[in-house]
Amino acid sequence: MIAGSKLEKVIAGGHFAVTGELGPPKSADLTQLRHHAEAMRRHVEAYNLTDNQTAIVRTSSIACGAVLIQMGLEPVIQMTVRDRNRICLQSDLLGAVALGAKNVLCLSGDHQKFGNEPAAKGVFDIDSMQLIKALKDMRDAGKFIGGEALEHPLEKVFIGAVENPFADPFAYRVDRLEKKINAGANFIQTQCIFDLERFKKWMELVRERGLHKRVAILGGVTPIKSLGAARYMKNNVSGITIPDELIARLQGAENKKAEGLKICIETIQQLKEIEGVAGVHIMAIAWEEVVPEIVERAGLYPRPPV
Amino acid sequence: MIIAERKPLEQILAMLSPDQKIAVLGCGTCVTVCMAGGQKEAEELAALINIYRKKEKQPGSAEAFTIERQCEFEFIDQVAERLKSYDLILSLACGVGVQTMVERMPELLVIPGLNTKSMGYPVAQGVWVERCLGCGDCVLELTQGICPITRCAKSLLNGPCGGSAEGKCEIGKEVDCAWHLIHDRLARLGRLAILAAVQPPKDWSSSHHGGPRTIVREDVKIDRGE
Numbered sequence: 001m002i003a004g005s006k007l008e009k010v011i012a013g014g015h016f017a018v019t020g021e022l023g024p025p026k027s028a029d030l031t032q033l034r035h036h037a038e039a040m041r042r043h044v045e046a047y048n049l050t051d052n053q054t055a056i057v058r059t060s061s062i063a064c065g066a067v068l069i070q071m072g073l074e075p076v077i078q079m080t081v082r083d084r085n086r087i088c089l090q091s092d093l094l095g096a097v098a099l100g101a102k103n104v105l106c107l108s109g110d111h112q113k114f115g116n117e118p119a120a121k122g123v124f125d126i127d128s129m130q131l132i133k134a135l136k137d138m139r140d141a142g143k144f145i146g147g148e149a150l151e152h153p154l155e156k157v158f159i160g161a162v163e164n165p166f167a168d169p170f171a172y173r174v175d176r177l178e179k180k181i182n183a184g185a186n187f188i189q190t191q192c193i194f195d196l197e198r199f200k201k202w203m204e205l206v207r208e209r210g211l212h213k214r215v216a217i218l219g220g221v222t223p224i225k226s227l228g229a230a231r232y233m234k235n236n237v238s239g240i241t242i243p244d245e246l247i248a249r250l251q252g253a254e255n256k257k258a259e260g261l262k263i264c265i266e267t268i269q270q271l272k273e274i275e276g277v278a279g280v281h282i283m284a285i286a287w288e289e290v291v292p293e294i295v296e297r298a299g300l301y302p303r304p305p306v
Numbered sequence: 307m308i309i310a311e312r313k314p315l316e317q318i319l320a321m322l323s324p325d326q327k328i329a330v331l332g333c334g335t336c337v338t339v340c341m342a343g344g345q346k347e348a349e350e351l352a353a354l355i356n357i358y359r360k361k362e363k364q365p366g367s368a369e370a371f372t373i374e375r376q377c378e379f380e381f382i383d384q385v386a387e388r389l390k391s392y393d394l395i396l397s398l399a400c401g402v403g404v405q406t407m408v409e410r411m412p413e414l415l416v417i418p419g420l421n422t423k424s425m426g427y428p429v430a431q432g433v434w435v436e437r438c439l440g441c442g443d444c445v446l447e448l449t450q451g452i453c454p455i456t457r458c459a460k461s462l463l464n465g466p467c468g469g470s471a472e473g474k475c476e477i478g479k480e481v482d483c484a485w486h487l488i489h490d491r492l493a494r495l496g497r498l499a500i501l502a503a504v505q506p507p508k509d510w511s512s513s514h515h516g517g518p519r520t521i522v523r524e525d526v527k528i529d530r531g532e
Contacts, residue, residue, distance in 0.1 A: 086507060108467040111459050111477050126507040129464035133504055145507055164468030169489050175501065176465050183504045191468055238469035238476035
């Protein structure tokens with residue numbers, strides 16, 4: 001056990017882990033975020049709090065994480081390298097840990113051009129790989145990037161990273177996973193899985209190198225709410241691929257919402273069967289209320305006690 | 307070379323006063339080659355300003371001429387007297403040229419007519435691409451000649467991010483993913499193993515983040531016997 005977070009305990013116990021995602025609002029009113037968090041309290045181990053996702057200004061992931069901790073829930077604090085330099089990233093990690101965060105997820109972050117401040121200066125002082133390594137060194141070696149020692153050892157954190165099996169070059173996606181593990185990643189969340197065949201192919205390569213034994217891989221899923229949403233994601237969201245067959249299936253369905261939900265549940269059921277997949281990360285963006293139903297219908301309820 | 311682009315005419319006109327005698331000063335090196343600030347462009351711009359002035363019945367005038375390099379004192383000195391005869395120098399040099407002029411002749415009013423864009427080269431007639439950010443600590447050895455600092459929109463050092471798709475960057479289908487190019491090149495050279503090592507955070511103090519950079523070389527300084 002590294003950090004002893006609920007997420008880590010479920011994974012270590014050999015259970016298929018479930019995490020949810022909460023997008024902080026474009027305001028300081030966290031009523032809805034609290035409401036969504038409360039609604040899936042018994043259905044997920046932990047909640048990802050996105051860090052100004054798609055480069056849109058929102059309440060900070062750490063602040064929202066602190067609110068969840070107050071509610072007795074467990075956050076996964078997302079940290080991108082887009083908006084903060086190494087001084088701020090390390091300082092914020094200390095702050096997050098001081099507030100009780102036990103899981104941190106390191107990402108590059110969508111380019112600032114996608115957001116509501118496209119004229120912003122992208123920081124990218126360090127990259128996501130270096131952030132993983134920096135957190136690991138702070139945690140395990142008690143050292144900052146610059147080499148100076150922390151004044152007190154850091155409470156342990158469970159370090160997460162992301163990988164996108166649907167990005168290119170495909171062959172490099174497994175190399176990159178291995179590199180992230182070597183840098184210090186303890187768990188991995190993947191980009192939304194719609195192309196299961198490609199995901200399976202990626203997992204095969206992962207297993208060939210035994211990487212699934214060195215890191216817990218959580219497959220990312222997203223229930224699609226409408227045909228428009230599917231098309232939008234297919235064409236506009238960086239890093240997401242949606243096969244044409246899936247679009248056609250939605251198109252042919254009478255009730256798009258029900259079909260989108262069904263596709264998501266089927267995907268989770270298939271993920272459970274893939275060797276080396278340790279859990280699922282449900283990103284029900286703007287459809288958070290459906291998470292309990294997904295978890296229940298996917299046969300993942302009740303959650304294991306830890 | 308340094309690549310620049312002329313500012314929009316309206317923006318240039320807005321910087322001028324109606325009665326000023328203006329020198330539109332071209333620069334004969336980089337910006338001539340990239341067709342933004344050479345003699346031809348200086349003449350064109352002076353003509354446009356004069357047409358506008360005539361139309362607006364403004365008394366001022368604009369004349370065009372060019373020096374070899376606005377970023378070297380010796381070329382500025384050659385036209386120093388002439389420059390003093392103008393109310394305003396509209397420089398068609400890069401940002402370096404504008405500043406060199408001001409440092410050499412603080413009494414002059416100098417404004418920029420160009421936006422300095424990048425260091426790069428013409429990849430085809432009429433197309434200039436950026437290839438160097440001047441980070442001060444070259445990594446081209448690692449990536450076999452393709453710069454991730456300049457060409458990756460996130461200046462990543464450890465491979466492509468999750469937004470790389472079909473060889474293109476997430477910021478636009480017209481932008482190549484630098485790391486895809488690097489990956490393919492290293493694969494062809496049989497050197498992919500290089501990418502396995504986690505590259506440490508870059509020392510940005512050698513770049514602009516360390517403040518303006520100065521190089522002093524004693525070996526080429528002229529000893530003035532001081």
